[in-house]
Amino acid sequence: MTIRIRVIEPIGTDAYVAHTARQAAGIINPGTEVEVVSLQTPHCRHHLEYHAYEGLVTGDIVKVMRDTARQGFDAAVIACFYDPALREAREISGNTVVTAPCQASLEAVASLANRFSIIVGRRKWIDRMGERVREYGYGHRLASFRSLDLGVEDFQQDRTETARRMMAAGRKAIDEDGAEALILGCTIEYGFFRELQDALGVPVIDCAYAAIKRAEQLADLKQRFGWGPSRVGTCEAPPEEKELRAWRVFDDDNPPIGGRMWVAYSSAQPQVLSALAEASQV
Secondary structure, three states, rough: OOEEEEEEOOOOOOOHHHHHHHHHHHHHHOEEEEEEEOOOOOOOOOOOOOHHHHHHHHHHHHHHHHHHHHOOEEEEEEEEOOOOOOHHHHEEEEEEEEHHHHHHHHHHHHOOOOOOOOOOOOOOHHHHHHHHHHHOHHHHHEEEEEEEOOHHHOOOOOHHHHHHHHHHHHHHHHHHHOOOOEEEEOOOOOOHHHHHHHHHOOOOEEHHHHHHHHHHHHHHHHHHHOOOOOHHHHHOOOOOHHHHHOOOHHHHOOEEEEEEEEEOOOOOOHHHHHHHHEEEOO
């Protein structure tokens, strides 16, 4: 059975689409296909560090999720550690299961350690992320947040300096805060988890990897056992004919998708996975 996953980069630039596609290509299982899309929005082009930006893209995320459901994807990822519009997207996702980096990382780390710390870019982020951790029921297991004083666009500028700051923050989280595992709290903190894990001797969760693999697992569970999204009680979706169509809530022919790229695992030629990502730009 083929599993189809859509990863939504919730910003108005395709700068990270190719990288996310290559990431996915290296970790998905045989039979899994991933499409990575960005938003076609002029409002928030580079990051969602501010609550105002998150508010501005919420509608576009919901519109793309509506399209994701109509296109028959098995699972979807909203690729930001704030997990923006996750509840709203799930309500409109049809039979598509939806996850996001914060929740997926917490679900992973909960099976590996009793206490964890989250390595974030800026102190600004901590309040929003703390809300998420408590909302998901993991607040009692959070040892600390540790800030690197780096913005989203800074992580990959000087990777040596970023790694140094991550190592120092991770060591303090373990030695001073009692963390037994670490979560990297931004999808752009990519390329560091193995180095940190080897040096610090604790599990280090790359949140982008965690989200993609969790989506893959959820899609598998849906296909095998029928464990799709509930649509009763608080999970009830808006009425399709009476409201969504009658009120023309969505323009189903024009979802606000910007960049687009897809990848698929090839067991016969695993060495061409990155090339697939580069060749599939449309």
